[in-house]
Amino acid sequence: MFLFLFIFIVIISLVQAYTLNHGLDHVEYDTFPTKSTVDPDETFEVVTRITNAKLMPVSYLKLQESLPLEIVPEGNIKLRRDNELARMTTTTFLKPKQRLQRRFSASIPNRGRFFLRGATLLAGDFLGLKQSVGYYPISREIVVLPRPLPEATFGQTLGDFMGNMSVNRFIMEDPVLTLGFREYTGREPQRAISWTQSARMGRTMVKNYDHTLDLSVTVILNVECPKDMLETGPLIEDAFSAARTVCEKLEDKKIKYGIITNATSAGAIGLWSQISDGLGRKHLMAILEGLGRATYNVTFPFATIVNRAIRRDEAGRYYIVITPTLDGKMAQELQRLNSLKGGKAFIIDVSKLARKEAGN
Numbered sequence: 001m002f003l004f005l006f007i008f009i010v011i012i013s014l015v016q017a018y019t020l021n022h023g024l025d026h027v028e029y030d031t032f033p034t035k036s037t038v039d040p041d042e043t044f045e046v047v048t049r050i051t052n053a054k055l056m057p058v059s060y061l062k063l064q065e066s067l068p069l070e071i072v073p074e075g076n077i078k079l080r081r082d083n084e085l086a087r088m089t090t091t092t093f094l095k096p097k098q099r100l101q102r103r104f105s106a107s108i109p110n111r112g113r114f115f116l117r118g119a120t121l122l123a124g125d126f127l128g129l130k131q132s133v134g135y136y137p138i139s140r141e142i143v144v145l146p147r148p149l150p151e152a153t154f155g156q157t158l159g160d161f162m163g164n165m166s167v168n169r170f171i172m173e174d175p176v177l178t179l180g181f182r183e184y185t186g187r188e189p190q191r192a193i194s195w196t197q198s199a200r201m202g203r204t205m206v207k208n209y210d211h212t213l214d215l216s217v218t219v220i221l222n223v224e225c226p227k228d229m230l231e232t233g234p235l236i237e238d239a240f241s242a243a244r245t246v247c248e249k250l251e252d253k254k255i256k257y258g259i260i261t262n263a264t265s266a267g268a269i270g271l272w273s274q275i276s277d278g279l280g281r282k283h284l285m286a287i288l289e290g291l292g293r294a295t296y297n298v299t300f301p302f303a304t305i306v307n308r309a310i311r312r313d314e315a316g317r318y319y320i321v322i323t324p325t326l327d328g329k330m331a332q333e334l335q336r337l338n339s340l341k342g343g344k345a346f347i348i349d350v351s352k353l354a355r356k357e358a359g360n
Helices: 002-022 157-171 195-201 233-252 281-293 302-311 328-341 350-359
Strands: 027-033 044-052 058-068 085-094 098-107 112-124 131-144 178-183 205-209 216-221 256-261 263-265 274-278 294-298 317-323 345-349
Touching (some): 027 131, 085 098, 131 281, 216 233, 302 328, 328 345
Antiparallel strands (some): 027 044, 044 098
16 A cells, blocks of 8 residues: 555656656647738637647646737637737647647737737646746737728719720820731721731731720829828828728729839838839739838838839829828929829829818
8 A cells, every 4th residue: 555655656756747847848839810911800810729749748738828909809708908919818738649729710900010929838737836837939920901991082083083094095095005906997097907917817907906904003102291290190091091992993993003102011021112013913912911011101202202203204104192191392292293294193182081071
């Protein structure tokens, strides 16, 4: 009896010593969002994986995970929020060679970059008297895109502007972009006749020009505000939202577009000052992700954007200028661009849009 008790005490002591010193050995932790870019309030899942790769169990494991302060979990998940982070605490038990995976749904209401920062793991000893602590820092990014502004915010003016672009393009047919050939009807100008194709087909053929694909728009996004202006953040946020709405409208109309901005876009895509003309989902998402990452830091003055646009201007290019506000100095710079383009620059002064909404 005493021998059995002695052996039992020895075994318990050895297990206690092992769990006290090696409780988190070969314990792996990972967490990540199921989507890297989301819209405000769009639901995504946060996945947590914990693996015990050793042959000994982890009898008690406590997780204190660091989440974005702005995250809104679904269900009965409780978070403790401080000034910078939201923390979620859970406990579990790990069998030998066991992997646990947990998911919960959440959303974030605000535009910007947010991070899952990893966790602190606490493993209890066999007798529950002490804990060993391990830190598992992780940086998993979620980019929340700006909310689009309702198209009605711009009234009919933006639609009219794009309509005029299409009309002008139809009138000033570009003979460079040829979609194919069709039979001559007698209404086409002689310069449209393709004598080579006519000889091949045995009848008069004319070039079939494209009327829309060579349209191009440069979206100029300015975040510079007058130095004496207070509370610029909300207006800049509305400028980001307006830029999204404009780009989605151009994408819908199949009008090639690019962007020039003096906003800094933080993160993986680095400096984000110019994206060339393009179309398609990938092109749109490159711009929208940049808007999600954008900060209020100004990389260069508004006048520099205008000078860059003027230097690189070409026939058939239009401009949509989006700015949080428009003071006298900025208006002078835009007058230079508008004079060059003969009125082909459309101005969106976000501060006036806000005042219009407030007055309704």
